[in-house]
Amino acid sequence: MMSGLIRRVVIVGGTHGNELTGIYLVKKFQQYPHLLHRQSLECVTLLANPRAIAANRRYIDRDLNRCFANEDLANPALTSYEDSRAKEIAAQLGPKSQPQADVIIDLHSTTANMGLTVLPSSKNPLNLRLAAYLSTLNPLVRVCCGVQCNQNASVLRSLSPLGCTLEVGAIAQGVLNADYLQQTEQLIHAILDYLDALNQGEVLSVPSSLTVYQIISSVDYPRDSSGELQAVIHPQLQFKDYEPLSDGEPMFIKFTGESIPYRGEDTVYPIFINEAAYYEQKIAMTLTCKQQLSLETL
């Protein structure tokens, strides 16, 4: 929309090397490029972290999807494999101030039960209308805004203000799930169709309001003084991403069997519950609040 038109869309897979859904969709698109053909735009693909993909690991040196802060991209002292890859990718798709990619779709999966979560790169009206459009197509689509829902973020999608991350799950690391592969591919086609229609002046109808889960904070596991886990996600909360959690309801269960409740005045909607990659980041879940955005006033 920079110049009023979407000319170039980039589909990214393998930002994390053990999230196979995006990797294999990108490989499929590379083998069958006609699938991405649309009249009014060019769509290209990128495998973001080839060494992590080959190793079937999230990353080699550090999480590539935390390497895209402007100060890090500009810092020549950062020379890890992922820092180098981030600079290469930013040279290709960025800079953030003048993106070479109009829209970036970054494909991820999660061990949390997040269905088909859309994390928009910004609250640009185009992103929100697109997310609202997608949410009409599949009840598993939910829209979540990060704390930094803008180009100041350090994630790959922040190279452009337009686009989103797709977080699909629950899928174990290193595993392909046929249903989620198919549903993610359908979302990608829907995004391209929407943008193609927009380019051609056709406005696809979207609902007048959009439910957005706004990230507030994250919660670590209870740990002892040496950092060892003392508890795990409570069985009543496991796989209950996007469901309401209110004061007093169980959040964790200690190895000794004792429940630990959520304490807070406000009902929250936890997501990324029991994401494997977040144990080391000290995140047991991320809390969101549920908001209604009116799209008519945008």
Place this chain on the structure above:
Amino acid sequence: MMSGLIRRVVIVGGTHGNELTGIYLVKKFQQYPHLLHRQSLECVTLLANPRAIAANRRYIDRDLNRCFANEDLANPALTSYEDSRAKEIAAQLGPKSQPQADVIIDLHSTTANMGLTVLPSSKNPLNLRLAAYLSTLNPLVRVCCGVQCNQNASVLRSLSPLGCTLEVGAIAQGVLNADYLQQTEQLIHAILDYLDALNQGEVLSVPSSLTVYQIISSVDYPRDSSGELQAVIHPQLQFKDYEPLSDGEPMFIKFTGESIPYRGEDTVYPIFINEAAYYEQKIAMTLTCKQQLSLETL
């Protein structure tokens, strides 16, 4: 039973460093050793692969649970981290001909929907009666015999003829699931109670017959000439471990959408369907046949 009594039981976790269920149960038992106290036997714990546990990876150099063949244990040329660990563990619990551990319980998890699978170390009557006893306690318990259900196997449990591997899932790698933690712990307590009763001459009642899933063979994913996956597990088969699969029923789905059916005269019962760690081992699933063993004639 070597000398008619079970004196020493070893509970092993972390043979694979990213299968957290066993690791955290062993840590719990190390913190609360009274949980393992039984009148007639000693129960000790072992974290088998400390470096892989620290790295949250299945292994460092090679799969520890394939390092226990007698010829490998005796081969001084094998010096990888896991080969060295296997030799240390065999020195501690073995040798196979004269085990220092009467019973070994090796705790694993899987991304396949295997419930609480018991893989006995041999078809020794004690193992089969114990498995039958466990299957009365929880409907998720199933009993599976490997191709090499004896001490010629290369798995850790083969250090003793008595005991089993517990394979619990579906659980993603690097994730703790409270329900499976609790159910696995209950199985361990039931095993210890059974052995303790046996030592004291008390025979706990077991059913007169036992359903055993006998492993026949494994099936790789369809691949192209360069080894790339061409298909994934069919959605109708995903998470359907231990359910019957007959000629013509869908097995895989190609990235292009085409179904690939199972072809075979005999109905089989696939397990380890879509186990993350088996992609590199070229195993999409393992086929079993269902057998009834009479325990009365043992």
